[in-house]
Amino acid sequence: MSGELRDGRIVVVGASLAGLRAAETLRDEGFEGSLTLVGDEPHPPYDRPPLSKQVLLGRVPATGTGLPARRPVDAQWKLGVAATGVDGIGKRVFLANGEEVPYDRLLIATGTRARPWPNPAEAALDGVFALRTSDDAAGLAERLDAGPRRVLVIGAGFTGSEIASACRERDIPVTVVERGPAPLVGALGGTLAAVAAEMHRRHGVDLRCGVQVTSLEGDGRLTGARLSDGSTVEADVAVVALGAVRNTEWLAESGLAAGPRGVTCDAGCRAFNMYGIVTDDVFVAGDVARFPHPLFGYQLIALEHWGNAVAQAEVAAHNMVSAGPFRRPHLAVPTFWSSQFGHNIKSVGVPTYSDQVVVAQGSLREARLVVVYGYKGRITAAVSVNRAKWLDYYQNLIETAAPFPPEPGAADRTAPMIPLPSDVPDPAVLSHGPTVALTGHLPDRRLTLVRPGG
Amino acid sequence: MAADTLFRRITDYASRPDPYPLYAELRESKVAPQDDGSYLVGTYHEITALLHDPRISSDRRHRSDPEEARLAAELAPSFIGLDDPEHDRLRRTTMRPFGPPHTPGRVDAMHGEIVRIADELVAGLRGRQRVDIVDDFAYPLPVTVICRLLGVPREDEPKFRGWSDAIVGGLDLNPDQDPTERTQAATEARRAMGVYLGGLAEGRRGKPSDDLLSAFVNDQDPAGGLNRIELMVTSVLLLVAGHETTVNLITNGMLTLLRRPDQLELLRREPALMPRAVEELLRFEPPVQMLPQRTPLVDVEVAGVTVPKGAPLILVLASGSRDPRRFRDPDRFDPRRTDNQHLGFGSGVHSCFGAPLARLEAQIALTALLRTLDGLRLVDDPPPYRRSPVLRGPRHLLVEHDGAGV
Amino acid sequence: MNIVVDLNRCQAYAQCAFLAPEVFELHGEEALLYVPAVPEDQQERVHRAAVACPVQAILVGGAAGADVR
């Protein structure tokens, strides 16, 4: 690291997973200047994935998911105060309390928030929740402890499905309403969505797909909901799990390429400005970032995944203190997990970047399997359900651009290896929005949907 | 050509005290075809890739050599020698009374008992001028533990010791010996031990006690449990795997530390380092040196070499754990090493079933020995080794006290 | 003492669930649940578990932001 980069002032906006890991990496790499972390939540960095799992199951209090530190960061923490803008010329971050924080380099790690219920009056009904923060989780957990008559979950993406799973485990009646044809279809495609639907039903979820909640009913207090098929659901708790919105509004005047799809950056996490010119002092990491990935045709992708936040934060931090030729690209193969209904779902690659799938190991019937995704004859993703120990093999195939379908020969491949259409719907038909947004051009899967001879 | 004779040199008994230079030679080529048709792999990344490759079978019945396949088929394999989904089903069933998710507290609850056993054994060493770490400590400890766990009377040890020796002998890989004979002897021993353990289990039917044999016959398992044959071969696997390996870990541990008095002192001073030190031992002197059971189900390409369907594929774990492309300063024993994803317990779906128990036993055993014994020196270095190149460890480890007594 | 498990790395070897069963729990065959804020009396077990994890997925540390003023 050159002396100049070792010193100076670095400001990190967003004091959660990505912000924390970036701060630690900066110090690890020898940054000796001043470091400021700004976060609008009042809590020190905590972990979100347990909020929809351990916390809702009642195993862990909502306040008990604090992240461990890898090392001391010797930072100034400004918590409970939002950043409201950036002056890229004067190199200052504006805070909601009127303060201005000067920087030499800035990291944007403001993540996402829960997409709110579109009708504010209905959203304000007592009993209507979203789940993104520990405060959200505390409120929802308290209601679940009180034993509601029925919980309505709106949207069957990962978060919605995990919430439904936790409720059923606690024997709380649940109705899940999803606009798309099945749970998780937006992230995993049709084959695994069928497995997911079966898990919901086997665990006693009242699952309603292909319908929408049109209104939430109640008088101060939620009593139920009306659905697009004319039916109604009685519920005293509703959780809005309609996906996430990227926290970029505060950058509206910044001149950066920031918008609803995230803050666009290059493979080295440097933000673009609105003219598409890469900046050299503003970096982006985590859920809020939108970046090109070489494994996926250099399309701009945004990943709402824990692992991406960690890996990208490390690359961003490294590049913030490294001179040009020593900078690294963020190339990590995307990975994520979800656990629901006692099943461990793990993914490598980008399942939505696919036109076909095969069941490579195990069986759909047992819900223990590995599904492999391909796009134009190349393996692009693999998802395991209760088969995590095999996933390394497929990660290697993705990294080496191995041909799809994978070579036969697996001992536990019970089904014949017949590629099926991957059936990833257009995100517009989903309730919850995609957790992986391929924001460039979508692969044209229609080409392979019509296959002669099936 | 060196590669042709490398396997012979590794399995040669004269190499037992220090096979590591041969492993360095092995790593020069990522895959080393041998003149007997087998393929040796000794590099870390290739081994881990193969352990996670679903096309690599653990079932010897898939060997293309008809004699080998026939021998393997004589007695039903236990789950260490089966592939998914059968392996998975049996392993989960066997796990039910042993570990999570159904019995999460069993190993943790054995902690106090293992400490007591270790303390008793150590007490027996006090005041003696000369001690054999193997016979007096490292062997009786895991035998006692696995007997308690399974529910096998400790007094029967002389009975099963012979069978166990023959079973381990079946893993001898010397290509110059007739494999039929030693495999046959091992099969006979497995059969006899299976009948013995099956009998013990039957005796518990309807009379539940707190051990695995009882659980196998008495507990309700929605997946159907173990049938009679499965129960026998699984119990044999547990009894043998449960002590023939751990004895070597404890002994290799003492040997390694006695050769490095500064590290020994360090661990005596900082017992909190022991968990890490045991991981380092599993990397540096692993009790299971290689996995001789693997067979590709189709032609598989490894680092540019095609390993044909049905060929013996031997994964030399001990070599992978010393691969300089993975570990910094691999030939150094460093009990503080943090980046240590060693291959001591294998990896992937067959990774060691008893690993948490073995870890605890070794941590407790070495802590007890270090705490009690002071001023020891090795009588022979290197010590005499057991025959097997697979389950490698000293046959005896004689130590003497400098002064009046231990 | 706090922990976080990188569940992308975790392959459900369950060493942690054996060695510190009050902190780590297998939920079903391979989904891992754990208590992020480790109680005092479990710290030694958690240390053992973290060292034993075959894929080194368990990160142990003081609570992040402990220096928040």
Ligand SMILES: Cc1cc2nc3c(=O)[nH]c(=O)nc-3n(C[C@H](O)[C@H](O)[C@H](O)COP(=O)(O)OP(=O)(O)OC[C@H]3O[C@@H](n4cnc5c(N)ncnc54)[C@H](O)[C@@H]3O)c2cc1C
């Ligand atoms: C309930 C739940 C379950 C999840 N489960 C999984 C899972 O199983 N697997 C998985 O891979 N991922 C999961 N995730 C996703 C994972 O938690 C995220 O990918 C991760 O938190 C992203 O980290 P981040 O730091 O980029 O963003 P965030 O965690 O969103 O942090 C951004 C922070 O910035 C703050 N902020 C926003 N705007 C401002 C501003 N203007 N000024 C100051 N601060 C600001 C926010 O309040 C927040 O604290 C889950 C998420 C949730 C909510």
Ligand code: HEM
């Ligand atoms: C230090 C001690 C030990 C070492 C080094 C060790 C090593 C190993 C290794 C390397 C494997 C992988 C085999 C393969 O992939 O083919 C394995 C499997 C196995 N071990 Fe251990 N082991 C030890 C102790 C134990 C104990 C104490 C038990 C029983 C309580 C045990 C039971 C098993 C079983 C049943 C398998 C087969 C697992 C499967 O096929 O799924 N081991 N062991």
Ligand code: SF4
């Ligand atoms: S020991 Fe590691 S791999 Fe195993 S379950 Fe725990 S965290 Fe996962």
